[in-house]
Amino acid sequence: MHPYIAPLAGLLLAVYILLNVIKSLYEELASPLRHLPGPTGGNPILGHAMRLDGDYSLTQTWQDEFGSNYQYRWFFNKRQLYTTDTKALSHILVNDTLYQKGTIPRRFLGDLLGNGLLVVETEDHRRQRKIFNPAFAVPQIRALTEIFNDKSLHLRDVWLRESPRHFEGRIDVLTWLKKTTLDAIGTAGFHYEFDALQPKNGANELNEALEHVLQSPNQRRDMMRLAQASIPWLKHFPLPGSKAFTDARQKMFTLGAQLLEESKAQISAGVGEELHSGRDLLSVMVRANMASEGQKLSDSDVISQIPTFLVAGHETTSTATASVLHALSCNPGVQSNLRKELFSLATDNPTMDELNSLTYLDHVVRETMRLFPPVGFTTREAMADDVIPLSKPYVDARGLTYHSIEVKRGTTIRIPIAGVHRDKAIWGEDADLFNPERWETIPESASNVPSVWGNLFTFLAGPHNCIGFRFALCEMKSLLFVLVRAFEFREAVPKEEITFTSSPVRRPSVRIEEGKGIQMPLIVIPYSSSEA
Ligand code: HEM
Numbered sequence: 026m027h028p029y030i031a032p033l034a035g036l037l038l039a040v041y042i043l044l045n046v047i048k049s050l051y052e053e054l055a056s057p058l059r060h061l062p063g064p065t066g067g068n069p070i071l072g073h074a075m076r077l078d079g080d081y082s083l084t085q086t087w088q089d090e091f092g093s094n095y096q097y098r099w100f101f102n103k104r105q106l107y108t109t110d111t112k113a114l115s116h117i118l119v120n121d122t123l124y125q126k127g128t129i130p131r132r133f134l135g136d137l138l139g140n141g142l143l144v145v146e147t148e149d150h151r152r153q154r155k156i157f158n159p160a161f162a163v164p165q166i167r168a169l170t171e172i173f174n175d176k177s178l179h180l181r182d183v184w185l186r187e188s189p190r191h192f193e194g195r196i197d198v199l200t201w202l203k204k205t206t207l208d209a210i211g212t213a214g215f216h217y218e219f220d221a222l223q224p225k226n227g228a229n230e231l232n233e234a235l236e237h238v239l240q241s242p243n244q245r246r247d248m249m250r251l252a253q254a255s256i257p258w259l260k261h262f263p264l265p266g267s268k269a270f271t272d273a274r275q276k277m278f279t280l281g282a283q284l285l286e287e288s289k290a291q292i293s294a295g296v297g298e299e300l301h302s303g304r305d306l307l308s309v310m311v312r313a314n315m316a317s318e319g320q321k322l323s324d325s326d327v328i329s330q331i332p333t334f335l336v337a338g339h340e341t342t343s344t345a346t347a348s349v350l351h352a353l354s355c356n357p358g359v360q361s362n363l364r365k366e367l368f369s370l371a372t373d374n375p376t377m378d379e380l381n382s383l384t385y386l387d388h389v390v391r392e393t394m395r396l397f398p399p400v401g402f403t404t405r406e407a408m409a410d411d412v413i414p415l416s417k418p419y420v421d422a423r424g425l426t427y428h429s430i431e432v433k434r435g436t437t438i439r440i441p442i443a444g445v446h447r448d449k450a451i452w453g454e455d456a457d458l459f460n461p462e463r464w465e466t467i468p469e470s471a472s473n474v475p476s477v478w479g480n481l482f483t484f485l486a487g488p489h490n491c492i493g494f495r496f497a498l499c500e501m502k503s504l505l506f507v508l509v510r511a512f513e514f515r516e517a518v519p520k521e522e523i524t525f526t527s528s529p530v531r532r533p534s535v536r537i538e539e540g541k542g543i544q545m546p547l548i549v550i551p552y553s554s555s556e557a
């Protein structure tokens with residue numbers, strides 16, 4: 026490296042920080058958020074960002090202390106809004122022109138994903154959703170159920186082999202579930218075999234590349250990428266991890282282009298929908314795009330959905346399933362009731378409708394997705410000044426009552442998915458308790474939660490709701506159906522030791538085993554009915 030590069034970068038950074046500190050001091054004078062309650066302190070440059078980067082429960086603690094609406098500080102001490110008010114959240118999520126993901130998150134995602142559904146906004150987004158929605162509708166997911174069951178049985182067989190090999194049958198279930206959901210999205214999504222559960226002729230090259238960005242997430246690396254997204258010229262400096270990242274991106278897009286060509290070729294050759302190969306999401310999307318009367322999407326828009334679905338659908342679903350298994354290990358009574366219900370179906374290959382007919386399974390999944398939503402929060406940025414209506418007024422430090430919150434253009438709002446799910450005003454005093462039975466009659470107030478599924482905020486709401494929610498639920502139910510019939514799950518460490526990172530995907534780890542990183546260890550014992 027040239028000897029002046031490091032001092033030059035340092036100087037640029039110092040100037041950048043100084044300019045932003047001045048800008049935020051100036052904005053502070055006019056910030057309408059300064060009347061909201063919120064935590065004090067915070068670093069002059071980093072605000073509360075570094076504290077928020079640790080255990081996710083900090084925002085929850087603040088919610089208990091300051092109520093449903095509060096503000097905290099982000100980089101350069103800029104105020105951000107936190108609200109669990111359901112009227113405010115509906116207002117924000119329904120208008121995707123006024124409230125968008127914002128420049129930095131879009132750049133952060135776009136660097137990896139191109140112009141996929143997670144990145145595009147407004148008109149481009151509407152065009153994409155219109156063409157892709159049918160691929161995720163009920164009939165399509167119904168047709169994919171057999172693939173999910175197949176992967177679930179594969180995992181069952183791996184665990185039957187693995188469990189006796191480990192002390193007391195302790196297995197990190199998350200690692201294996203990640204491999205399984207990667208295989209599932211590969212086959213069901215694009216008719217591609219990752220072979221993550223079963224490395225055939227050595228490891229799959231793409232899987233290895235993805236290992237870096239998807240399989241072994243790393244908070245520090247994410248912060249580095251976030252810094253690059255915030256300060257674009259940092260890209261010109263060789264930061265650690267950049268090369269592996271570019272490689273993974275390159276491989277995903279090369280594979281994407283190849284899969285798209287294969288899919289198009291099959292469709293032109295008249296391979297019908299009834300065949301296994303024509304059922305995957307990609308084929309359905311390609312067919313829909315070909316048939317579209319309006320403006321068609323470009324190849325690169327279609328290809329971008331491949332990394333998008335890999336990123337959006339793989340770690341979320343595996344974390345979700347690991348959370349259910351963990352909840353079952355902490356609640357043996359729930360586990361045995363669930364197992365009883367699952368054995369009422371005499372098949373290893375249930376249909377989607379059969380899976381959905383299992384009421385207790387549904388309640389267990391809902392309750393886990395309420396208490397441990399895999400995506401703990403997201404954010405939106407106000408594209409213009411606005412006044413956000415509230416369902417319940419708040420009182421500021423001077424005793425003044427407000428029925429709405431004023432925000433300036435550029436204000437970031439934290440959409441606290443997990444916070445809404447633990448709000449006692451919505452769910453009652455026992456909101457923090459795991460209790461699947463609560464779903465027999467849920468409180469009236471839960472109907473105010475903006476939602477696409479089960480009065481829950483898990484998959485968000487509004488035009489950017491999770492397109493894959495039926496896919497995820499069907500896959501989870503298939504996994505639980507197969508695994509809970511085959512194994513008994515017990516706690517491997519006391520539940521107080523399990524913590525979650527505050528990254529948007531809440532990643533579990535064990536406090537006393539920090540060196541092991543992201544994991545969800547459980548004791549997994551083959552189930553035999555005679556023992557019960
Ligand atoms: C339990 C599993 C899952 C959870 C909790 C989850 C959660 C979410 C959430 C909260 C969002 C909204 C993000 C935002 O706008 O800020 C979202 C969007 C999205 N999800 Fe999921 N997701 C899951 C599984 C999946 C699966 C399996 C797929 C695909 C196969 C998928 C594909 C997407 C896509 C493409 C978007 C962007 C939608 C848009 O903006 O139009 N997700 N998901």
Ligand SMILES: *[C@@H]1O[C@H](CO)[C@@H](O)[C@H](O)[C@H]1NC(C)=O
Pocket residue numbers: 119120121122123
């Ligand atoms: C979004 O908000 C803007 C500005 O208030 C308004 O002009 C527009 O009609 C709103 N769009 C929707 C879909 O509500």
